[in-house]
Amino acid sequence: MLDIKDIHSGYGDIRILRGINLSLSQGEFVGLWGHNGMGKSTLMRTILGYLTATAGSISFEGQDITGMATFRRAQLGIGLVPQGRAIFPHLSVLDNLRMGAVSFSQDRDETVSSVLKHFPRLNAYLDRPGGLLSGGEQQLLALARCLCGKPKLMLLDEPTEGIQPSIISEMVDTLHRIRESTGLTLLLVEQNQAFIGSLADRVLTMQKGVLVNESSTRDFLNNTHAFASA
Structure with a gap:
């Protein structure tokens, strides 16, 4: 590849x-x-x-x-999850994810919903500004946002x-599951x-x-x- x-x-x-x-x-x-x-x-x-x-x-x-x-x-x-996460702190978790799916305007919400299945922890915070999440939750958000770009x-x-x-353990399990389902x-x-x-x-x-x-x-x-x- x-x-x-x-x-x-x-x-x-x-x-x-x-x-x-x-x-x-x-x-x-x-x-x-x-x-x-x-x-x-x-x-x-x-x-x-x-x-x-x-x-x-x-x-x-x-x-x-x-x-x-x-x-x-x-x-x-090719997608990047940068060091320091670089989420949009003033945007909601949902809007952060929608920004990741911006190239898929026709099925953006479907793309976000598909990715969220791998990140159940984020579902409780969809309306919360990304900057109010814990550091670990922000890292999960950064991973999920990248995956919204397919x-x-x-x-x-x-x-x-x-x-x-x-x-960290949750990230490991999630990435293994995503590889199995998508070939990432x-x-x-x-x-x-x-x-x-x-x-x-x-x-x-x-x-x-x-x-x-x-x-x-x-x-x-x-x-x-x-x-x-x-």
């Missing part, structure tokens, strides 16, 4: 990504692990087009999207930051090793803008201390 070849990217003259090669198959959940400042979020932003690749190529479902506008990538089926590939950036354990593909950036281990089929480790290791989830969890010192 996603094929990244020798991607370089950064911010102005500051080069962050230094030759990233990465492929994801349809329906695969892949974890991307590493300490802060190693380039994980930069890779996410480059995949979605917020940052321009200075070298290399990105293909999505066989189509070269390297120079494609961000909104076109979203239309093709993504084929979801980019999920640091979703467990500051979130209570019960919500997931690229997960996370520092919570247990969370990666509960979701990912394999784990990539990034260090200083380079992917330095790929392992099965079992090996990743069994070698926690080795990876933590990377």
Whole structure:
């Protein structure tokens, strides 16, 4: 589904990504692990087009999207749940979800209702401003809003930051159910090793803008201390 070849990217003259090669198959959940400042979020932003690749190529479902506008990538089926959630705090939960389904004006309410079946906790808060939800509930809202855009590939950036354990467990169960029902593909950036281990089929480790290791989830969890010192 996603094929990244020798991607370089950064911010102005500051080069962050230094030759990233990465492929994801349809329906695969892949974890991307590493300490802060190693380039994980930069890779996410480059995949979605917020940052321009200075070298290399990105293909999505066989189509070269390297120079494609961000909104076109979203239309093709790439969705982002950003670090910090970035919900609309003054809009109601329902209106946040409707904003996520804005591309489907003909069946927007049907799309929202379909997504809400996976997020029963949110049904009690549909009229409440998003900013009044707890941090964990806001993260669930951000996930649900992204899914209202019907993504084929979801980019999920640091979703467990500051979130209570019960919500983390709920996110894991929800994402597994959604994969089973829709075939969703997931690229997960996370520092919570247990969370990666509960979701990912394999784990990539990034260090200083380079992917330095790929392992099965079992090996990743069994070698926690080795990876933590990377």
